[in-house]
Amino acid sequence: MPPGWRFLRVVVSDFAAVFERRRCRELQRPNREEAVRMSPGHSPELAILNPTSFFSRRPRLGLAHLLVFWLCVFGLSFAALGCHTIAPMRPVGIDQFSPEKDVLVFHISIEEPSTPRSYRDWAQAQLDLVGGEPRNRRYPEIPIYEVTYRFRVSREMVAEVTFRRGDDGEGALEHAQTVVRAVPEWLIKEESP
């Protein structure tokens, strides 16, 4: 017999005993007929056809059920109290300037700060609109190396999203980093998994 086999057998029998005990408890209920109907040997199709079986099969409320019930009630009430509605980002103005031939900077005015990820997502969506290859109108033949989106709320910069090509200066423009300067604490918590 391989080593550990006996231990494994004991543990498996423990598990089996737990399930067996649960079945025995069902069989010892006052409504024994219904319990038998619930047992694994009984055909479930017939049980569904019996209109009284639903009520008779309903288990009695125990401590565990009460606990689950109260957890649900508290959970819902906390969700209702702690819930924030995050409005989608609505830019009220966009300015573009090109400090270098292959660098673009966009200044985006927004009404209120948003979640950290939403800045990156919004900027990525803007980049996707031009197929990931924005152009400097004054130097259209030069591929853009870096694009920065600066988000401002009433002139104060709240976030900066930068996309850049790889270290060799080739490949697609990829998200390099997003730095969020001002963000309400509840927005960070809301985004954390």
Added chain:
Amino acid sequence: MRQHALSQGVRVTQGVRLLGLGGLVLLLSGCGLFYNHTLSYEDFSLYGNQPKTTLRRTGDTIQDVFDAYRLLFPNFEEKVHGARILYEEDSLSQENIFTGDLRQEGFYLPVLDLIHLSPRRPRGDADDLSVILHEMAHHFLISAHSKTSSQYWLNEGLACCLEVSFFDEEGTLCTPLFHQSLFSQARRILRRDGEEKFRSELSALIGASWFHFHRSDGRNHNYAYSWSLYWHLLNQQEGSLEERVHAIIEMSPPEVLASIDGVISDLRTSADDHLAALSKDPDLRGWCLERWAELPAANGRRFRAALLEELDPERDPGPKSWARATLLINGRIRGISRQERNLLHRRVAKTLGSPDTDLNIRIAIAAALADEGSLSWAYIVPLINGLEEASGELRAASARALARLSKQKPTVVNPGFWRNAPPEIRAVEVAEWRNWYELRH
């Protein structure tokens, strides 16, 4: 009744066995069940969800710290256990999204020899190192002297002293022990609260429980109190760091309390004076210069003298020293006159433009100017000349620096262009720069 009691007993035994099995599975797997990657090192196991290359880099740094602490505390070594280290990056940080909120970046559980690290980027590798140095200090101290696990001021004091350490260019751990931000914080507390309150708060901390230390209202100040007390005590002792640490552990509470006047006296001395004393050590001078630049009102005369010593040709300063000097001269250091600053700019520009200078130094200076450059005409000509150098790295760094220094002339900053584009195409850009310079001068 007897049968019921028997069945209860059987159930308890079965429950214990099941729990035992669960525990066994967890023990055999370490924490590997919960993390994607496990790296086994000589002294520790590292668990994390980052790509293996990233995790390996962190693991190598942790091993360096382990080795360096072994040299610092040779007698602790026999008692230091292998550690389990969990490395978790913040979910936003993993996506390169950074917010400025402050939060805990690591903790140590002595019972399990478990270190949890959750550093935040992009503050740089130095900050990752400080979290590792801090938590590892707890591990070494508590492993060697288990009674210190409930002396929170002592534990945090040593960890804060060691977290400012750094590896020099030869890979040796340098330990200045002077924590400037905690020093400034402790000085602010002393100035705001007065000596009496400072003394009573510090006394209360010596026998403080975990709850008092980490959860009381004044917890944000407890690190500053602990560091200032520990630093003072370290300076009072003689011998190696290990001997001094050991002497502090052996001190009785009344002896520690008796030294509080000395702590207050240390805090009355300015950070300038402490940095000036530390900067006499050539290994710590560069580090001191960086701390000096962080002071709101640094003594410019002393700073300049230390900077010139750092750049002394007889010392043969390397790329790191020149990059640091360039950043500091172009940064916001106060107390240096315009004339003195221009002299320093010219000295750096001369080194950058000289073909006799080591190529790595020239690249380091150009890269530092690209990060923190301020417009000084002294740099423009060496940088334009740098665009025509044989080294692609120097050309790329020079272009980036020129883009930062001159806000008026648009250029191409793509490093791929300056490294790989044909010379005749690059020559067009260089000619534009020369025309621009001639028009301005």
